[in-house]
Amino acid sequence: MDFKFTDEQIMIRDTAEAFLVKNCPSAAVRQFMDTQLGYDPDFWKRICNEMCWQGLLIPENYGGLGLGYVELVATLEQMGRYLCCSPFYGSICLGVNALLVAGTEQQKTAFLPQILAGKTATIAYTSETGGWDSGSVQTSYKKQDSSYCLNGTYRFVPNGHSADILVLAAREEGTQGEEGISLFILPAKTSGITREWLPTIDQTRPQGQVILNNVILNGDAVMGEQGQAWAELQNILDLARIGLAAEQLGGSQQCLDSTLAYITERVQFGRPIASYQAIKHKCADMMVKVEASRSAVYHAACVADQFLNQSEDADALIEAASIAKAYGSDSFFHNAGVGIQLHGGVGITAEYDIQLYFKRAKSTEIFLGAPDYHRERLAALLLDQREVS
C-alpha cells in the first residue's frame, strides 16, 4: 500500500502544470472560449506534438505512452485548474476509453492511431431528455441484413459539433431499459449526420447536438456486444466520470488558491480581510473539500487502473466513480460559490476568473450525472440488494 504519487507521477504533474501556466493563461482561455470551436487548434496541436497527452492512456503497442489512470488524473487535475480549453476530455476520457473498453482489435488499430495523430473524438448517448441512465438512450437502430440504420437526436455531446470521430449509443427498435443497447464507432463525416453547436453558459466546455437521419453502418462499426452494450457503456462513462472529477478537483483547488490571493491583498477596516475569522473559517472548509476530493479522485484512479488491468470488477468501478463524481461536484460548486462570496463585488464581474470556475462547476456537475443521481446509484447498491440467505 503506497497511496501517494511516485516520483515519475510527480514529474508528469509538474510538467503539465508548468506547460499550462505558460501556455494557457486566462487571456488565452477567454479568447478561445468565445469561439464556436471552443479551443485553439494550434494549442491542441502543441499539446499533441510537445506533450503527447493524447497518447497518455493509449497502450504502447498502438504507439501510445501506455501510462495509467493515475498519470491521467494528475494531468487532468492541472487542466481543470487552469480551465484548459481543448478537445482532450472528449477524445481521451470518452473516445480512448470507449476503444479500450469496447473496441474490437480492428477498431483499435483503425482509430487509436488517428487519435494519436491529433484527431478528436467524443461519445453521444443521451437524448433530448438529458438523463444519464440507460433510459436516456433513445436513438434507435434497425438491423437490416448485415447493416444497421440509425435515427434520432443526441444532445449535450461534449465537442459534439466538432469531433472527428463519434462513438454513438443506440437501442434496437422496440427495446427499453438496459436491453438492446449497442455502441457504434464512425467518422463524424458519415452520411446522414448533421451537427450543430449548442451555446453554453460555461463557454469552456462547448456542447453539440448530433442528428442521425438514416445513417447506415455495417457490422465493422459495432463496438462490444451488439444489443448488450449497456454494461460496457457504463464502464466507459464511469472511467470518464473519474476523469471529470479530476478536472473538478483542479478547479476546486484553484478557487481556494485564487480566493486566498485576493483576500490577502484586500484591506478593509485597516486590515487584510483574510485576518477575519469569518473568512478564515470559510477557507478552512474549502480546504477540507479540496483534500477530501483529492483522496476520492486518486483512489478512484487506482481502481480505474485495476479495472483496466482486469484485477477489479465493475462494481468497484461504479462505486469509486460515483463517490468521486458526487463529492467532487458538490465540492467544486461549494468552493466556487464561496470563492465569489469572498471576492466581494469583484467576484461578480467578468474581469475576475472566479466566475469562470463558478460556471464550470455547474457544467461539470451536470454532465454524466449530478450528485443526486450518483447518490441514488450508491443507495441502490447499499439498500436494494436482496439479503443473502
Next chain:
Amino acid sequence: MKLDFSPQDESFRQEIANWLANNLCGEFDIICGRGGPGDQHSLVEERKAWEQKLYKGGWTCIGWPTEFGGRDASIEQQVIFNEEYARAQGPGRAGHIGETLVGPTLIAFGSQSQKDRYLPGILKGETFWCQGYSEPNAGSDLANVKTKAVFDETSQQWQITGQKVWTSLARESDYCFVIARTDLKSTGHRGLGFFLVPIDQPGVTVRPIKQLTGTSEFNEVFFDNAECLDDDLVGESGDGWKVAMGLLGFERGVSTLGQQMLFQNELDEVISLAKTNGSARNPQIRQRIAEAHIGLKIMRYNSLRILSSEQGDGQLQKEAMIYKLYWSSWHRNLGKLAMDVMGPEGELLQGKSYELNSLQSMYLFSRADTIYGGTNQIQRNLIAERALGMPREPRG
C-alpha cells in the same frame, strides 16, 4: 500509487484475524463491540482482563520498538491491526492512553527510570492511564492551565494542587499525566511541567460528570497537595509544553482506521434498520445514507493518503490537519441520520432508567465529537493559520 497491501502484510492480516477469531470469544463475548466512544465506562474490569489476554498473544503496543517489548510494526501493519480489531468487534481498548500516548512520550522524553518503571505495566495490560490536560478555564486555550506544582524540599516531592476536567476513565486508572505550572509567575506555555501522578492517594479526588446520555464517561479530577515523586517529572520543570505537544503528535493517525471501522459498524446498523423499517424507501433518507457512505469511504482514503505521505518525523503535514474536523462533523451527521431512520421509535427509551440503545447513545454523544480534542471552531483556525498560512488570531 497503489492500493494493495504486500503479501507479507496480507499474511499479517490473516495472523491477527485468526488470533482474534480464536481468542475474542467465550468469557470475552460480553465485551464484543463495547467500550467505544461514549461507552468507555462500561465493562472496565472485563476489558482490563482482555488487555492482558492481548499481551499474552503479543498484540499490545505493536508499534513500539522491540527493545521495549513492541513489534516495531510498520504503519501498514498498524493500520491492518486496527482494521481487523474493529472488524472483529474488538472492545474499546482500556489501555489505549498508555499504549498510544504515554508509552511513546516516555520512549521519546522519559528517563531510564521512568521507562523501566512504567513501560512494562502498560505493555502487560496491568497499569492504566488517564490524561490531565483540560481545566475549567483551559479548554481550547490549553496553555491557560492554573494547576500548580510546588517542590517540597522536606519530602523532596512535588505537591500538585488544582483541577482537571473532561478526564475519561479517571476512576478506572492507576495514573494520570498532568501538566501543571512549575513556575508560578509564568503564563502561557512557559513554566509548565509534565508529571506522572498516582491516582490512588489522599490528595486526589475523582468526581464523575453526568452527561446528556445519563452516563458518566468524563470526570473531574481534583488535586489537593497530591504527591508526585521528583523522578516522575518528565523532562525538566519547564519542558511541560514541549512534552505535551510531542505527545499529541504521537497518535499519528494509525488508530483512525480502527475508529473508522467502528463508524462502519454504526453505519451498517443504520442501513440494516432502514431496510427493516421501510425508511430505505424514503428518497431523502436514501440520499443521506449514500452521503454518509461516501463520507466514510473518503475518510478512509484521506487516512491512507496521510499515512502514506508521512515524513517519519511525527510531524503532521498540512493535509492531515483536516482530519479531526472531517470525522467529527461526519459522525455528528450520522447521529442525526440514525435518529431520522429510527423515526418515532427513536424517541422512546428501552426502560425507565434512561436506558438508550446504541444508536440513540451515538446520536447524543456524537455532539461531544465536535467539541473535545479541539472544537470545530479551533480546528478551522488551525487549518486556516497553519495549513493555509492565513493571519493568526490576536492572543491576549
